[in-house]
Amino acid sequence: xxxxxxxxLDTPLTIxxxxxxxxxxxxxxxxxxxxxxxxxxxxxxxxYSRRAKGIGLMIVESTAVSDNGRxxxxxxxxxxxxxxxMLKRVTDAVHTRDTPIFVQLSHGGRKSAPEVTDRLxxxxxxxxxxxxxxxxxxxxxxxxxxxxxxxxxxxxxxxAGFDGIEVHAAHGFxxxxxxxxxxxxxxxxxxxxxxxxxxxxxxxxxxxRSETGRNYPVIVRISSTDYIDGGLNPQEHAMILKSLExxxxxx
Numbered sequence: 001x002x003x004x005x006x007x008x009l010d011t012p013l014t015i016x017x018x019x020x021x022x023x024x025x026x027x028x029x030x031x032x033x034x035x036x037x038x039x040x041x042x043x044x045x046x047x048y049s050r051r052a053k054g055i056g057l058m059i060v061e062s063t064a065v066s067d068n069g070r071x072x073x074x075x076x077x078x079x080x081x082x083x084x085x086m087l088k089r090v091t092d093a094v095h096t097r098d099t100p101i102f103v104q105l106s107h108g109g110r111k112s113a114p115e116v117t118d119r120l121x122x123x124x125x126x127x128x129x130x131x132x133x134x135x136x137x138x139x140x141x142x143x144x145x146x147x148x149x150x151x152x153x154x155x156x157x158x159x160a161g162f163d164g165i166e167v168h169a170a171h172g173f174x175x176x177x178x179x180x181x182x183x184x185x186x187x188x189x190x191x192x193x194x195x196x197x198x199x200x201x202x203x204x205x206x207x208x209r210s211e212t213g214r215n216y217p218v219i220v221r222i223s224s225t226d227y228i229d230g231g232l233n234p235q236e237h238a239m240i241l242k243s244l245e246x247x248x249x250x251x
Contacts, residue, residue, distance in 0.1 A: 013056065016217030018100050018163055020056035028059045028104040028166065028221075030072065038064060038077030040086040048101070049093035058094050059166055062106040063087075065153040066146070069107030069174065073115040078103065078153045084160040091161035100163035102217070105153050105208075107146065109174030110135040110183070123177050123184040123191060123200070143190060143200065146174075151207035164217030165208060167201075171223055175201050179240065182231045198240055202247060220244065 013020045033043040044060075052058050064070040064077040077083055087103070094101040110122035110132060121142065122135035138146070150167075157165055169175035177183040178200040184191045190199050201220070208218055222241070226232045 015057075015219065016164060017215040018057075018217050020100065021098075022054075022056040024055040025057040026051055026055055026059060028061045030061050030075070032072060032074045034074045034076035036073075038067065038070065038075065038079065039083060040076045040090055044076070044086075045089050045093050048090055049097065052094040052097035052099040052101070054097075055099060058099055058101040060087075060090065060101065060103050060162075062168060063103050063153075065105050065107050065149040068117055068119060068121070069109070069112050069149075070116055071106060071108045071111065071113060071173065073113045075113070078105070078156050078160070079149065081156060081159075084156050087156075087160035087162075091163075095161070101161075102164040102166050102219070103157045103160070103162040104166040104168050104221070105150060105157070106168035107149070107174040109177045111172055122174070123186055126183055126185065128172065128183075137186075140188070140190075147200070147203050147207050150204045151211055154208040154211040158212065158216075164219065165212070167205065167208070167218065167220045169201055170221045175204065176223060180226055180232050182226055182228060194236070194239065198243065201240075202244065205244065205247070 009024060010022045013023050031044060031047060033041055035041060048058055062071050062075055064075050064079060066079050067077060091101050110120055110128045112120060114132060120133055120135040121138050123138060125135060125137040127134045154165060179197050184197050189196060191197055212218060222237055224234050224237060
């Protein structure tokens with residue numbers, strides 16, 4: 001067993017069924033090089049393969065689960081089976097460096113790029129700011145359709161050769177919007193209380209797990225605070241994460 005005092009950046013780390021050779025992780029960073037249809041390009045193949053040598057884990061930039069949820073007009077997506085071919089080229093290139101690679105699944109919600117968003121949506125009809133405009137409040141059936149988008153994105157992630165998934169629940173995007181009492185004023189099953197505000201994320205993770213199984217690595221990215229009175233803070237997030245951790249333990 002590794003003691004705390006012996007840990008360093010070269011100490012291996014296990015996430016789910018994947019062992020990382022060290023603790024150097026390349027965080028997801030937007031490249032702004034996707035095609036208008038959301039395809040990865042040769043830029044992504046070269047960019048990620050060049051940086052994969054010697055690091056423990058590569059996490060690909062924000063990858064949209066819906067054509068209506070891209071964070072930027074030139075984001076890449078995974079909302080069609082057609083996206084997997086180019087993404088598989090990315091994962092194959094990284095794997096030649098003996099480095100595992102995760103995909104970051106995202107949806108912008110009320111912060112989706114206006115240039116490529118037909119209908120702005122959010123948990124509640126509260127605008128982020130004037131530049132994005134006022135979103136429509138999601139119906140239950142629309143929420144269920146979004147959860148299905150995440151499930152299908154998880155299936156395609158495996159098809160594309162990714163070794164794990166990071167669920168983007170940070171930076172004010174859709175899942176964060178559900179979690180935060182600032183942006184979620186619903187009084188149905190998906191709001192009202194902490195458990196209600198967590199339901200979209202929990203249902204999304206369950207849908208992803210239905211495709212990946214228990215041993216496939218699934219991690220969640222969060223923002224530690226909303227930096228506003230009445231919003232999420234580290235203590236609130238700790239309670240959310242403890243609940244998610246309990247749900248995610250193998251049976």
